[in-house]
Amino acid sequence: MKINLNVNGVTFPVDIEPDRSLSGVLRNEIGLTGTKEGCDDCECGACMVLLDGHPVNSCSYLAVQTDGRQVTTVEGLADADGLAPLQQAMLDAGGVQCGFCTPGMLMSATALLSENPEPTVEEIRIGLSGNLCRCTGYAKIIEAVGSDAPST
Amino acid sequence: MQQGSGTTKFVRADGPDKVTGSGRYAADMVLPGMLFAAFRYAEVSHARIVELDVEAARSMPGVLAVLTDDDVPDVRYGAGVADRTLFARGVVRFEGEVVAAVAATTPEAARSAADAIVFEYEELPAIVDVEQAIEPVSPLVHAGWEDYEASTERGHNVASYSSITLGDTDTALAAAHTVVTSRYVADASHAVPIEPRAVLAQWEGDKVTIWSSTQVPFDAQAGVCETLEMPANRVRVVVPHLGGGFGGKCGFHFEAHVAALARAARRPVKLVFTRREEFTAPDRRREGMVIELTSGLDADGRIVARTGEVLIDCGAYIADGAFFPQVASMHIAGPYSIPNVSIEASLVYTNHQPSGSVRAPTAPQGCWAVESHTDELAETVGLDPVEFRRLNAVREGATGPSGQVYGPIGLLDCIDAAVASASYGTDLAADEAVGVAVGWWPTFAVPSGAYVKINGDGSGQIITGAQECGTGSVMTLCQLAAEEVGLNPEDFQLVYQDTAAGPWDMGATGSQTLVNNGRAVVAASQQIADALKKLAADQLEASPDDIELLEGQARVVGTPAASIAIGELAAIAAGGELLLGHGSGPPPVAPEISATCVGDQGMAAWVAPQFSCHAIRVKVDRDTGVVRVLSVAAAHDSGTIINPMGAQGQVHGGVLMGIGQALSEGTVYDDRGNQMNPGLLEYKLQTIADAPPISIDFVGVAAPDGGPRGSKGIAEAPNVATAAAIANGIAKVVGARLTQLPMKPERVWEASSGAAEAGGR
Numbered sequence A: 001m002k003i004n005l006n007v008n009g010v011t012f013p014v015d016i017e018p019d020r021s022l023s024g025v026l027r028n029e030i031g032l033t034g035t036k037e038g039c040d041d042c043e044c045g046a047c048m049v050l051l052d053g054h055p056v057n058s059c060s061y062l063a064v065q066t067d068g069r070q071v072t073t074v075e076g077l078a079d080a081d082g083l084a085p086l087q088q089a090m091l092d093a094g095g096v097q098c099g100f101c102t103p104g105m106l107m108s109a110t111a112l113l114s115e116n117p118e119p120t121v122e123e124i125r126i127g128l129s130g131n132l133c134r135c136t137g138y139a140k141i142i143e144a145v146g147s148d149a150p151s152t
Numbered sequence B: 001m002q003q004g005s006g007t008t009k010f011v012r013a014d015g016p017d018k019v020t021g022s023g024r025y026a027a028d029m030v031l032p033g034m035l036f037a038a039f040r041y042a043e044v045s046h047a048r049i050v051e052l053d054v055e056a057a058r059s060m061p062g063v064l065a066v067l068t069d070d071d072v073p074d075v076r077y078g079a080g081v082a083d084r085t086l087f088a089r090g091v092v093r094f095e096g097e098v099v100a101a102v103a104a105t106t107p108e109a110a111r112s113a114a115d116a117i118v119f120e121y122e123e124l125p126a127i128v129d130v131e132q133a134i135e136p137v138s139p140l141v142h143a144g145w146e147d148y149e150a151s152t153e154r155g156h157n158v159a160s161y162s163s164i165t166l167g168d169t170d171t172a173l174a175a176a177h178t179v180v181t182s183r184y185v186a187d188a189s190h191a192v193p194i195e196p197r198a199v200l201a202q203w204e205g206d207k208v209t210i211w212s213s214t215q216v217p218f219d220a221q222a223g224v225c226e227t228l229e230m231p232a233n234r235v236r237v238v239v240p241h242l243g244g245g246f247g248g249k250c251g252f253h254f255e256a257h258v259a260a261l262a263r264a265a266r267r268p269v270k271l272v273f274t275r276r277e278e279f280t281a282p283d284r285r286r287e288g289m290v291i292e293l294t295s296g297l298d299a300d301g302r303i304v305a306r307t308g309e310v311l312i313d314c315g316a317y318i319a320d321g322a323f324f325p326q327v328a329s330m331h332i333a334g335p336y337s338i339p340n341v342s343i344e345a346s347l348v349y350t351n352h353q354p355s356g357s358v359r360a361p362t363a364p365q366g367c368w369a370v371e372s373h374t375d376e377l378a379e380t381v382g383l384d385p386v387e388f389r390r391l392n393a394v395r396e397g398a399t400g401p402s403g404q405v406y407g408p409i410g411l412l413d414c415i416d417a418a419v420a421s422a423s424y425g426t427d428l429a430a431d432e433a434v435g436v437a438v439g440w441w442p443t444f445a446v447p448s449g450a451y452v453k454i455n456g457d458g459s460g461q462i463i464t465g466a467q468e469c470g471t472g473s474v475m476t477l478c479q480l481a482a483e484e485v486g487l488n489p490e491d492f493q494l495v496y497q498d499t500a501a502g503p504w505d506m507g508a509t510g511s512q513t514l515v516n517n518g519r520a521v522v523a524a525s526q527q528i529a530d531a532l533k534k535l536a537a538d539q540l541e542a543s544p545d546d547i548e549l550l551e552g553q554a555r556v557v558g559t560p561a562a563s564i565a566i567g568e569l570a571a572i573a574a575g576g577e578l579l580l581g582h583g584s585g586p587p588p589v590a591p592e593i594s595a596t597c598v599g600d601q602g603m604a605a606w607v608a609p610q611f612s613c614h615a616i617r618v619k620v621d622r623d624t625g626v627v628r629v630l631s632v633a634a635a636h637d638s639g640t641i642i643n644p645m646g647a648q649g650q651v652h653g654g655v656l657m658g659i660g661q662a663l664s665e666g667t668v669y670d671d672r673g674n675q676m677n678p679g680l681l682e683y684k685l686q687t688i689a690d691a692p693p694i695s696i697d698f699v700g701v702a703a704p705d706g707g708p709r710g711s712k713g714i715a716e717a718p719n720v721a722t723a724a725a726i727a728n729g730i731a732k733v734v735g736a737r738l739t740q741l742p743m744k745p746e747r748v749w750e751a752s753s754g755a756a757e758a759g760g761r
Ligand code: FES
Pocket: A036, A037, A038, A039, A040, A041, A042, A043, A044, A045, A046, A047, A048, A057, A058, A059, A060
């Protein structure tokens, strides 16, 4: 099946089987391996991407369903000027250890902050509850997402 | 409270890779002509192989190689006991045992071919209960065990046995004022790194390069060399970024299978595990344990004697478990001054997945048992649990349960700090309580090596065999090198986790990187510092002894105006004798002990022991058995803290893993030895919504026999005392002890309602 996949603002025409997952196509056909795969059951959130700005687990999303929609992956967060503030905040706070959950965390947090620029700790905990991290105990991730919120 | 001597700001050198998605992990790697691997597993936990026919699979389209035991060298391997082969031979002993391997042009073709292999078997009785397995009438997991090469103490279904004996427990127990006996059972659990493992192998001539998500590249290399009969200099293991391990990726696993497939297919081959495979196939699982212990107290509440018997579920193969019985015995003894000790422990073969080092093997379970028992002891003599621990805990100059006399240690400081942070003793609601537990863990003193060079432009490079698994310990090496040569950490780049580049290192295991590789990097950097001082002395017309290296400058001490930039010295060196350092440094020597140890694995004499006290506030719903952890106060003596942010991250992560082990993480088996919950839906990790606030105190007692600056390990210790402290909190609320780990809601509810009935509530 031929579709146009729009990823991070670039359109990629791809010819794929209809049962292919979005994460698989991103990683293999498009060559963007920042999106990770950590499970088989939609439980870990490592594969989180934004679809028209909303977070989805790309491992369980069919690539063909995204035809003509905007997909944002972790590779789309930084621009020519450097890291996005949230990426920098994650590094400054120490929210990155092995980094395998990090792309998914960043995507969920980006979605959260775009809807709610000043989340409370409780709101951060709800917003990121679909992303498992085995390394950090989440403490410094909460700190990073909180600190990225503009303080007033 | 000491918060570490190093800089507080720490941005890890691998951080930008990891936040932008540009960093490559093993599963991200692609090579031209690459094939995909799939394994055929036993899917039965104990059976005799009747037929294994791969002909149909071999002739399927896209299949380039199919391998079984017939296709690899006849080698039996295993640390302590050579009980393992790459592929099943005659008998399968656990459900995840690899029977055959396939390489094909697509993952789907490889899977179909693996499924098409004819594998017929006759099922044998599954040995799943450690207490039955050691009985002489029990069938054997390894019928031919007596012919295996071995260096452990063994017996009937026992892969490794150890005992620790100090003093005379019979006499001391007979004379004791009070004697208490307890029995505890811990279920198995899993490491669950978020990255499932991946291995990619490529041959060039008679040399193979293997990219693997291993925590221990040199161990993986050694396994390939042994099983494929190759010299070390033809096997290169490279680890791209590693997506966590927690012990689950220690040891030698599937690197040789993939290398053998790639050799047979004459193409690069990649293996990527599913989450289910990650749960069932590796020789790594946190061991289940059955623990019985008895303590005698004097009238004042001093522990005068302790006996114990521990059975550890080894699973089908020994993996790296040879030392588990001895380290478990030390945990059953606990960090207490007990003059009479007699503890024995056995690693018992079963038809479960093999156990292997997962973040402080045997320790959280052992600590949970002994610290539950400790609260029982305190209650028996009417002492507050904290007072009881203060009375019995080891301290400087005291003799521990293996007869080791301790130097400066901070266990008492940990107790004080944790109970203060938790406001222990203040009034709480009836459904809340603060449980307290103490724990300990050794520092592993092992060889390690590193090279350091300063380039002509003044930039530095550390070339090390050390492995980064996420903790930041390798990243911290830049800080150590920088401090020695007067540069900034950011001036250094790292070449690491590549067996062809760096000298030998044990890997990201045993919390050892900063202690041992740190020692090596300091030694290598000191050579460079000496060379820089000589160069500077020539330039500044001073003695090298009077030169200090600071802030990018070489300066004459006391005459700050007489200085030269280190970059300039590097340029001079580039035209003459290059600035190269290499270091290893002698590992600290194990302390003397006075206990008698049968089956000694060197785990009763602890170099730079780490101590901790956790005080954890829990809330228990007696009607549902649901436990919520409200807050954690963790106090650790991990020696001098070199990288505070990194160390805090280890405590946060270790505590949360400990909470999972306490409350939700337990592997459930059917009665034939098969896992019932090998997935993240059924095996519940703690989420961000479960994560409580964690306060951390590092009491910072510099260890004379530790690593650089008096440091100790840190990565494993934080989950040692976590389940134990939670258990003690739960027991206070429900008025009864939970005797099985994890303390799932149904178990809490059962204990709670049993206590309510007994108390007439
Ligand atoms: S890979 Fe785990 S949720 Fe998608």
